[in-house]
Amino acid sequence: MAIKHLVLLVGGVGGAKLAYGFQQILVPEQLTVVVNTGDDFWHYGLRICPDLDTIMYTLAGVVDRKNGWGIQHDTHRVLGMLQQLGENTWFRLGDLDLATHIIRTRQLQEGQTLTQVTQFLTQHYGISHQILPMTDDNVSTIVQTREHGEMEFQPYFVEHRWQPTVEALTYRGAEQARLSPAVLDALNVADAVVIGPSNPWLSISPILNIPAMRAALRARNVPRIAVTPLIGGQAIKGPTAKIMRELAIPVTPASIIQFYGDLLNGFVYDRRDRKPSVEAIRLFAEDTLMLSDYHKSNLARALLSIIENWTEPS
Template sequence: MILTLAGGVGGSKFVKGLASSRYKEDVTVVINTADDFERFGLYISPDIDINMYTLAGLIHEQGWGFKDETYTTQSVLTDLFGQDCWFNLGDKDLATHIYRTNLLRKNITLTEITRNLCNKLGVSMRLLPMSNDRISSYIDTPDGCFHFQEYLIQRRMSDKVLNIDYRGSTNASPSPGVLDSIAEAEIILVAPSNPLVSIGPILSVPGIKEGIKKSKAKVIAVSPIVNGGVIKGPADRMMRDMNIEVSPIGIADFYEGLLDGIVIDFLDEQYSDKLQKRGLGVLVTDTIMDSDEKKERLSNQVVEFAADVKVKAL
């Protein structure tokens, strides 16, 4: 069994590749939920939705929300009622949030709701929220502490990041199936998601990081850093603010003690020797997933690379 840890846009591209790969029948994905928040009384789970919509073939070309979306409801909220709609909510997307919120109010868990939504969208891959408990990433800045969505969208990533707090994680539990999936996995893949606010929250849930360390699985990370930057999102500037080297070396540092191997782009081949000297297997390949064919090819390469990597000593 192949277990993948994933966040939003970058993670969903890799998960899409896995869904088309030779190994698609054997994949479970644990998804970050520390981006979740409420707007207008609705519970929004951005990373779960991005992965669901991507796998269902419904994702907008921008990387989130439904394709062929309209924004009539949001326009009325803004123009008629004077609401600040800094977080875009499309009309189709609102249906998902209304459906999820209604079920949560009936004490149905996020895990059950996600399974239900996947079934309705025709998504066969198993997607697990990292926890059914509420965990939120808060970004500490010189101007105050903000929820990640506020930092990312409302404040346009303009603040210097002083610290990141995964609020609620200390007392949270992994969602049902997560620890069993870790224990049963032969390969654990860390998608090329933001390490600080996509994968970090998953690892902060008690039992998950410890389970991976104890696992006999090969653990492989795909670096989201390419040539000193990222394709999308704030990972590079956040890493820089947190004094983490913006390179595959910084990624290896962040996941220290977990990895058996790392996948890096051709443009970062100069780091290969340093990574190997740390005892990591290294695959140098094209990691830019700008087509479905390249997503599938990368996913196949990563799984096959993992099979040949020497597992860490227990």
């Protein structure tokens, strides 16, 4: 049966690749990408939403393909001047990228929601598929580290290049956060939910720690499938494996499945890996290494095939 609406939960670069894949094979009415905002922060007086921007630039086709984030061929004139004026410039703001933050900050200060601002920006970037922040409330991922104690996400991830040892993670504000009407609508009409191959602890957990999100997912008797962020015991990019080791969690797809628990009823592991020894969940082997645009569309197509052939257990 052809899919009516798919909700994709994602964080940054890895999730953006799968979002790009789905964008190629689904019409706008069929897809909503719900994005982590636990990484959002204030910097230079500007509101910066790194994951939303990565998804937006990727779906707009303007992303810097080498980094996986930021805008291609961007320059750093403003940043260079900020540095000359004594600023700490560990967050690499591009000039073209800055326009996004300037508009977002102004519109938020004028009282618009992050959802409205995101709709304005995606529209002007020519994106027809819906990108939504996970919530319009503030949620902040806080990293408890051995070396520096409590750190906000961006100082941990960018300034310290995820080198500090993670002892625990908390998602400040998540318990109180509400889902926007737009996210609730998308979940209500979804006949499938996919959790992208993003870092479960850093990128997906902030989304799932919103109580209304967990409730909405559990209420949907539809395929709820996560894509493994691990291949051969390694993350393609970023600190997923490193964090799992630091939290004394075996670096295996089985651990990921256990982490998501009853929010999932399906899981895609990489075809290079052995099948996880897990009961009570459907397992699918696919090529999850999205090296090229073809691989992204291909993985999305494979997921769509899984969803369209899904039959309830009799």
